[in-house]
Structure formats: structure tokens, C-alpha cells
Amino acid sequence: MVEVPLDIPRAWVEFEDPNDSDQRFRCDLTWLTSRYQCIFGRGCKGIDADRPDAGCCTFGAHFADRDDEERVLKWAKKLTNDMWENRPIGKRDGIVVKAGKKERATRVVNGACIFHNSPDFPGGYGCALHHLAEAEGVSFVETKPEVCWQVPMRRAYETEEQPDGSERDIVVITEYDRRAWGAGGHDLDWYCSGNPEAHTAPEPVYRTHRDELVALMGEDAYEVLVGYCEARERLLADVLDRGDREALLIHPADPD
Numbered sequence: 001m002v003e004v005p006l007d008i009p010r011a012w013v014e015f016e017d018p019n020d021s022d023q024r025f026r027c028d029l030t031w032l033t034s035r036y037q038c039i040f041g042r043g044c045k046g047i048d049a050d051r052p053d054a055g056c057c058t059f060g061a062h063f064a065d066r067d068d069e070e071r072v073l074k075w076a077k078k079l080t081n082d083m084w085e086n087r088p089i090g091k092r093d094g095i096v097v098k099a100g101k102k103e104r105a106t107r108v109v110n111g112a113c114i115f116h117n118s119p120d121f122p123g124g125y126g127c128a129l130h131h132l133a134e135a136e137g138v139s140f141v142e143t144k145p146e147v148c149w150q151v152p153m154r155r156a157y158e159t160e161e162q163p164d165g166s167e168r169d170i171v172v173i174t175e176y177d178r179r180a181w182g183a184g185g186h187d188l189d190w191y192c193s194g195n196p197e198a199h200t201a202p203e204p205v206y207r208t209h210r211d212e213l214v215a216l217m218g219e220d221a222y223e224v225l226v227g228y229c230e231a232r233e234r235l236l237a238d239v240l241d242r243g244d245r246e247a248l249l250i251h252p253a254d255p256d
Contacts, residue, residue: 033229
């Protein structure tokens with residue numbers, strides 16, 4: 001299928017952070033009520049056509065900061081050879097490498113992040129840290145690098161100047177489309193969030209990605225968001241049969 005256009009009309013909602021009166025959230029309801037789901041290992045073509053089995057793990061994971069790195073390395077100590085295919089390499093050569101002047105990232109081994117297990121690995125295909133979370137009974141938000149559990153959810157920060165000269169902080173929650181990867185995003189061979197192949201979930205994003213959204217917004221703000229998302233879904237259900245799909249600002253990758 002063809003990737004849908006990136007520039008589409010979207011429905012947004014803005015509300016005050018329940019825990020910070022100086023901050024507001026601006027949330028993309030078109031994305032959050034879409035039927036996107038990760039299809040890693042279930043039809044994902046990967047961002048590199050030469051390594052489709054690696055999904056979006058071909059570049060390694062760039063850590064958000066030192067805390068992010070230390071958290072991941074702490075969890076990695078729990079991984080055994082049975083769970084993590086590249087553990088011997090990690091033990092010998094190290095897990096983290098420099099990725100620029102200040103950035104640090106996971107080492108790339110055989111064209112994928114060092115934590116990536118190959119399809120024929122007995123311990124489980126895909127991210128070893130993801131499998132670890134399942135084994136430990138915790139969310140993968142705790143075990144994986146921030147960039148890995150956030151994508152394709154995007155949090156951005158804006159400062160908005162008011163007519164009286166004061167400023168207000170805006171936290172934007174939206175879709176991490178290919179442009180969010182920077183200039184290199186245009187060279188990705190395939191990208192999930194804009195492809196109908198990945199918009200097959202029975203539940204909307206705001207429910208299937210609850211853990212990620214709570215981590216990005218906080219529990220109280222998430223509950224406010226749920227209210228707006230549910231209201232939008234009721235509206236869509238009421239008018240979809242007799243309304244204009246485009247006017248309803250439904251994600252174009254969602255099924256008809």
C-alpha cells in the first residue's frame with residue numbers, strides 16, 4: 001500500500017496540565033483515536049529494505065540523557081545468554097558507543113541494535129529488553145530506551161507568547177511521522193505510522209499506548225485526555241455513516 005500524505009487536517013484538543021497551571025497540553029486527536037498498531041514481525045517492512053526483519057532498530061537507540069542510559073544498562077544486567085543473542089558481544093565490546101559530540105547510543109551489530117534478536121534466535125525474535133519486560137511483568141517503558149518506547153508517539157515542547165507579553169509552555173503530543181527523524185527520515189524505505197498496513201488495531205492508540213502516554217504526560221493529564229478521546233469517538237460514531245469522512249478529520253491510514 002502507499003504511504004498516506006504527511007500534511008493532513010487534524011483534530012486537536014488543548015487543556016491545562018492538572019498538575020501545573022503554567023503548562024498546557026496540545027494533543028492530536030486524529031492520531032490518538034486512529035487504529036495504528038506496531039506490526040513488528042507481522043508484516044513490518046522495516047526502515048531499511050536490506051534489513052526488514054530489524055524493523056526500526058537498524059540505527060541503534062540514541063539515549064535521551066545519562067539517566068536514560070543508566071536505566072537501560074541496569075535492566076540489561078538481568079539479561080541472560082538465553083534471552084539476548086548479542087550478550088557475548090556486549091560483554092566483550094560494550095553496549096554503548098558515542099554517536100556524535102555529546103550523544104550516546106546502543107552499539108549496532110550486524111545491521112541492527114545490539115539488543116535486537118534475529119528471527120531464528122531461540123530466546124525470542126525482536127528486542128531482548130521488550131522480552132525482559134514481559135518476563136519481569138513490567139511495562140517495556142521501564143526497560144527500553146526512551147526513543148524506542150516513544151516512537152511513533154511524539155512529544156514536543158513549545159513556548160507560546162500571550163498578548164500581554166507573558167509566556168506559556170505547551171507540551172505537544174502527536175504522531176512521530178518520518179519527518180520527526182530529521183533529514184534522514186525522508187530516506188527511510190518504509191514507515192509505519194502513515195501506512196494502512198499498520199492501522200489495523202481493534203482499539204485506538206490512546207488505549208493501546210496507555211503506558212507510553214502516562215509516561216509522557218502523567219496519570220492525571222492522561223485521564224483528561226481519555227475524556228476528550230472518548231468524546232471524539234462518540235462523535236465519530238454518531239455521524240460517520242451520514243457524514244463526510246474528510247470533514248471528520250479521520251486519520252487517512254485508518255480503514256474505511
